[in-house]
Amino acid sequence: MDVRAPGGGQLSPDGSRLYFSWAVTGTAQVWRLDGPNRFPVQMTGGEDRTSLAEITPDGKTLVLSRDRKGEENPGLYLMPAEGGPMKVVQHLPKIQTAFSFVSEDGKWLYFRSNDVKPNAYAIYRYGLSTGTKEIVFDEPGLWFVAGHKPDGRLLLAKATGSQAMEYWEWNPATKSKTPLLGTDKPGDYRAEYGPKEGQLLVVTPELGNFRRGYLFEGGKWTPITPDLKWDVSRASLDEAKKRVLYTVNEGGYSKVHALDAATWKPAEMAKLPPADQYAYGSTTPDGRFTVFSVGTATDPPQSWIYDWTSARLTRWVVPSAPEVDTTTFAVAALEFYPARDGTKIPAFVRRPKSCDPAPCPVVVQFHGGPEGQATPGFSPSAQLWIDAGYVLVEPNVRGSEGYGRSWLDADNGPKRLEVLTDIEDAAKWARTAFAANGKAPKVGVMGGSYGGYSTLVAMTKFAGAYDAGVSIVGISSLVSFLQNTAPYRRILRASEYGDLEKDRDALVKLSATTYIDKLEAPLLLIQGATDPRVPVGEAIQMYEATTKKGVPTGLIIFPDEGHGAQKRENRVLQTGHTILWFDRYLKGKDAAAAKPN
Numbered sequence: 001m002d003v004r005a006p007g008g009g010q011l012s013p014d015g016s017r018l019y020f021s022w023a024v025t026g027t028a029q030v031w032r033l034d035g036p037n038r039f040p041v042q043m044t045g046g047e048d049r050t051s052l053a054e055i056t057p058d059g060k061t062l063v064l065s066r067d068r069k070g071e072e073n074p075g076l077y078l079m080p081a082e083g084g085p086m087k088v089v090q091h092l093p094k095i096q097t098a099f100s101f102v103s104e105d106g107k108w109l110y111f112r113s114n115d116v117k118p119n120a121y122a123i124y125r126y127g128l129s130t131g132t133k134e135i136v137f138d139e140p141g142l143w144f145v146a147g148h149k150p151d152g153r154l155l156l157a158k159a160t161g162s163q164a165m166e167y168w169e170w171n172p173a174t175k176s177k178t179p180l181l182g183t184d185k186p187g188d189y190r191a192e193y194g195p196k197e198g199q200l201l202v203v204t205p206e207l208g209n210f211r212r213g214y215l216f217e218g219g220k221w222t223p224i225t226p227d228l229k230w231d232v233s234r235a236s237l238d239e240a241k242k243r244v245l246y247t248v249n250e251g252g253y254s255k256v257h258a259l260d261a262a263t264w265k266p267a268e269m270a271k272l273p274p275a276d277q278y279a280y281g282s283t284t285p286d287g288r289f290t291v292f293s294v295g296t297a298t299d300p301p302q303s304w305i306y307d308w309t310s311a312r313l314t315r316w317v318v319p320s321a322p323e324v325d326t327t328t329f330a331v332a333a334l335e336f337y338p339a340r341d342g343t344k345i346p347a348f349v350r351r352p353k354s355c356d357p358a359p360c361p362v363v364v365q366f367h368g369g370p371e372g373q374a375t376p377g378f379s380p381s382a383q384l385w386i387d388a389g390y391v392l393v394e395p396n397v398r399g400s401e402g403y404g405r406s407w408l409d410a411d412n413g414p415k416r417l418e419v420l421t422d423i424e425d426a427a428k429w430a431r432t433a434f435a436a437n438g439k440a441p442k443v444g445v446m447g448g449s450y451g452g453y454s455t456l457v458a459m460t461k462f463a464g465a466y467d468a469g470v471s472i473v474g475i476s477s478l479v480s481f482l483q484n485t486a487p488y489r490r491i492l493r494a495s496e497y498g499d500l501e502k503d504r505d506a507l508v509k510l511s512a513t514t515y516i517d518k519l520e521a522p523l524l525l526i527q528g529a530t531d532p533r534v535p536v537g538e539a540i541q542m543y544e545a546t547t548k549k550g551v552p553t554g555l556i557i558f559p560d561e562g563h564g565a566q567k568r569e570n571r572v573l574q575t576g577h578t579i580l581w582f583d584r585y586l587k588g589k590d591a592a593a594a595k596p597n
Helices: 380-387 405-411 413-419 422-433 450-460 478-484 487-497 504-509 512-518 537-547 568-586
Strands: 018-022 029-033 050-055 061-066 075-080 087-090 097-102 108-113 122-127 133-137 142-148 154-159 165-171 176-181 190-193 199-204 212-217 220-223 231-237 243-250 253-260 277-283 289-295 302-307 312-317 333-338 344-350 362-366 391-395 443-448 468-472 523-528 553-558
Touching: 018 050, 018 302, 018 312, 029 050, 050 097, 061 097, 075 097, 087 108, 087 122, 097 142, 108 142, 122 142, 133 154, 142 190, 142 487, 154 190, 165 190, 176 199, 190 231, 199 231, 212 231, 243 277, 333 422, 344 380, 344 422, 362 422, 362 450, 380 391, 380 568, 391 422, 405 413, 413 487, 413 504, 422 443, 422 450, 443 450, 443 568, 450 468, 450 512, 468 568, 478 487, 478 504, 478 537, 512 537, 523 537, 523 568, 537 553, 553 568
Parallel strands: 253 277, 362 391, 362 443, 443 468, 468 523, 523 553
Antiparallel strands: 018 029, 050 061, 061 075, 075 087, 097 108, 108 122, 122 133, 142 154, 154 165, 165 176, 190 199, 199 212, 212 220, 231 243, 243 253, 277 289, 289 302, 302 312, 333 344, 344 391
């Protein structure tokens, strides 16, 4: 838990300082470096997770976001760039306040909030010198600012589903909005203003199976990234309108590329150190410096700054790995297992060097989302399982991000019934693939959020496939989840899981609580009390139902956490109890601590 890599970070406008998030205190806080490899200065403290949202154009003020107890109702604050007390912009109970942007003249801070209606976002602006607040746009809908112009025009995006989006331009001078993209038929669009008036830079799979970068102008689509059999994850135009950076998801491995914004030809860029995962961060307003994050399987991610003018690459942040030799970490191998319909399901596998006795027990970990993706690269949490003597398998079942639109949409709504068997097929494959000495291994299942849902389904609907399970903030009933989740999320999740009325029969068939009578193997439930996404009732109703079965069941509720443990001591308890649970029920260790009180 002490192996901590800082976030990529954001440069001050003049490129002389780097501000970044780091959980070295046990909770993510904001830190500052006054030059490459300098001693970091801690800017924020306390027990609540805090992150940097923006630096004002003059470099004098930080805009910070802080949440309390994982409630996902963050507030916005201001702090001098040199450090000092925080000044609240807005932080209200049970209200989300999310940063949008700071105007080029440094006068206004824009943000969105659901304080008018719980299931809609209004757009506000706050005077940085006056401290006054006013509504800019408050039509009903899940709106956010995707771009802005110096004359005050806003590119507004309205989320209408888990992936669907429509885009409008709002002119505050005329109080009118103009449809730009997806308004006739919302689609999977990720758009921002392009380098010229009337242009949008868009990443979308709507013109093919894979996400690709385009210029959209006058109703015409012009591709600007290559035609690949991989998804373009994101693309961004720098503030100086000199270049576009974009990331390609190559089956879980991220690569960064650059384009000249004048010619749309590949631009010369930093020759980054060899790595599994690359990511780009902020670029200074003049376009000169860009932050890159570089991560390998055996080294924590590092922050590098590239000077486009001198073509010089400098490492700024060295991560911490006290008392741990990360060069011994297991490297994930990409493997595939067969689904019952013949589809090959990708999975990343980490193995211990040896097991005594063989075979090693196996833990299958399903990712969240469900639009998430398991990726290779550096992972201290994954290495814990290898050191404990387990094979760790992380599948990307149908519905996962990164493999094209048809794969991503394969589990939408009632279609989930057709591909949910990918969960059971992983266990069947594991018992054969990791057998040794003619003996099949014990197989456990775990996951968080949607991965927790997958775990509960694995233990009930597919009872017998796995020998033990640990569900972290998992959905036990899609019906009660959709009824009780936060209003702003209900709209988005319905397009992914199904409509409460129209698809109710399918939702019941897809819920773990429907198959509780089939449960036969030990199950541990872990939950945050203040979780707004998956309410604590999902774990409680599952626990009450499983205890009646007489099957070994445990329940841990963190009173000061929301959707997953964030604080160091809670993460230690969460991970430690999970390992103890599998040690007892996969290895047969008589660990009294394996069953929480």
